């Protein structure tokens with residue numbers, strides 16, 4: 001008996017790929033086969049690759065000559081027949097789909113997007129020759145919303161091959177060069193039709209059009225390419241799908257090319273909950289691992305990010321248990337795994353975008369500033385506790401002003417921690433962008449993100465650089481700064497409304513967004529005055545430098561609470577009294593951290609000396625002991641960050657604003 005296989009064309013391998021050994025391996029087991037059936041091999045050395053073959057002939061010597069074996073099924077194995085690959089031929093055909101039900105991307109409301117995409121692909125497949133719509137689609141959604149997975153899934157269930165190319169690789173020096181590269185990618189897709197040419201980060205194609213003003217060349221060029229495909233003799237469909245984060249990045253001319261746009265929606269809390277419960281359903285959880293904790297920390301996250309977080313949690317759990325040599329049957333995810341994974345996510349590339357999280361600065365980490373703590377807590381906590389009582393008069397904005405290093409940022413983080421609010425922080429200059437309209441878009445995105453992460457503190461550091469007085473900036477001839485201030489005002493005003501259509505979505509109930517805006521600045525006098533009007537940053541809190549011993553002690557204690565100070569000679573009250581007046585929290589921090597550094601250097605020296613003497617020395621860093629001399633040395637080296645004159649200036653400013 002002889003079975004002849006022909007390779008199925010695919011964008012993922014070339015027609016001459018040799019997987020003979022893997023085929024032998026495949027047929028070392030008994031297999032059910034029939035004519036024209038597809039079989040898929042995953043090469044041992046490249047397990048992520050799928051190589052497809054079609055059974056093009058079955059020669060069965062035992063069979064009657066007149067017998068038709070078209071639908072006959074055989075049970076075969078390599079030792080009872082010859083397996084021959086027809087190297088001279090290839091087949092171009094649909095991929096037999098293995099429909100995977102209940103796949104992650106089949107979750108509501110993503111299911112809606114997947115189904116729509118699936119439907120479009122099926123329509124093109126069935127009516128390809130009669131299609132009048134250009135086979136061009138846009139799929140858009142937030143970074144990490146699994147756009148690519150969604151398209152690949154839809155391709156898989158409809159039998160399309162998927163040729164994925166990054167648009168960065170397609171953009172050339174000119175529109176003509178870009179078109180040539182798109183054409184080459186398209187030719188690969190045509191060879192494997194039915195096929196989707198999936199262009200990731202389609203924004204890049206649009207970018208060159210902005211710079212070169214070549215958008216008509218690109219638009220017409222793509223149209224021409226597509227029309228050429230349709231008039232050719234292609235029997236099977238080829239579609240181009242562009243993936244975009246924001247639809248607005250496409251100019252109108254390019255957008256007009258696309259027959260369909262599919263949006264991958266954002267995930268609301270119910271979807272995330274459903275997803276995580278299902279995702280963790282087979283994994284044991286410790287008592288301290290709660291789904292609520294997961295949901296609270298992942299507000300506004302996209303599917304890809306959630307998947308990444310779960311992956312990191314499992315990784316952390318595995319590392320922890322392996323280290324303790326615990327049997328896998330006894331593993332369970334706990335809150336420590338969650339914390340490790342969350343940190344990793346925040347520092348990973350995907351989370352490189354701005355992300356809200358509950359900080360970990362507790363009230364006792366902030367020394368003194370009692371009045372400011374009370375004021376800020378009242379302003380934010382009371383409306384949260386009694387929304388009905390506050391109604392429209394709930395404040396959205398607090399402005400913390402005062403000299404640098406006095407703890408303004410720390411306070412904002414502290415209030416978010418104490419009230420378990422998400423915290424989104426941005427420095428004014430970070431939002432400025434050279435592209436026209438992009439800075440305003442950044443502000444819109446930021447507030448949108450904050451609403452998704454509600455209840456949330458949105459913290460603007462260096463607010464004066466973002467919102468200087470309008471019409472005054474000499475360096476801003478383009479008026480970007482003025483437009484930015486207007487955009488900021490619009491967004492803050494919108495927060496005062498109880499709901500916004502864009503965030504509630506069609507199917508959700510009206511939702512109140514608790515977003516508190518806290519600004520920080522050293523120079524409130526430079527701010528655009530309209531920012532300080534009622535309903536905006538209308539609560540001003542001055543954070544200054546206290547020369548009261550009690551306050552300075554509290555700061556010192558807060559900053560050294562985790563230190564292991566073991567020295568009977570050390571009288572901390574006496575030490576703080578010897579510190580210069582006018583010291584900010586950041587100055588105390590500088591002394592404390594330098595003292596710690598001195599202690600570490602001392603213990604390293606001790607370790608080196610003792611290892612020379614072959615003695616055993618404790619090398620646990622957490623046991624670093626601080627002595628009076630460490631502080632004394634740090635104080636000798638110290639220079640205060642603000643001088644008396646500067647401080648007076650700040651105090652005068654306070655008089656002007658109180």
Ligand SMILES: Nc1ncnc2c1ncn2[C@@H]1O[C@H](COP(=O)(O)OP(=O)(O)OP(=O)(O)O)[C@@H](O)[C@H]1O
Pocket residue numbers: 365366367368369403404405406407408409410411461520521522555558559584585586587589
């Ligand atoms: N009251 C305080 N208690 C404990 N630490 C403090 C305090 N104030 C400041 N610090 C320390 O100083 C560091 C800097 O403080 P922070 O960034 O909050 O100051 P800031 O007022 O926001 O400064 P800037 O105006 O330069 O942004 C903090 O990370 C903290 O270590």
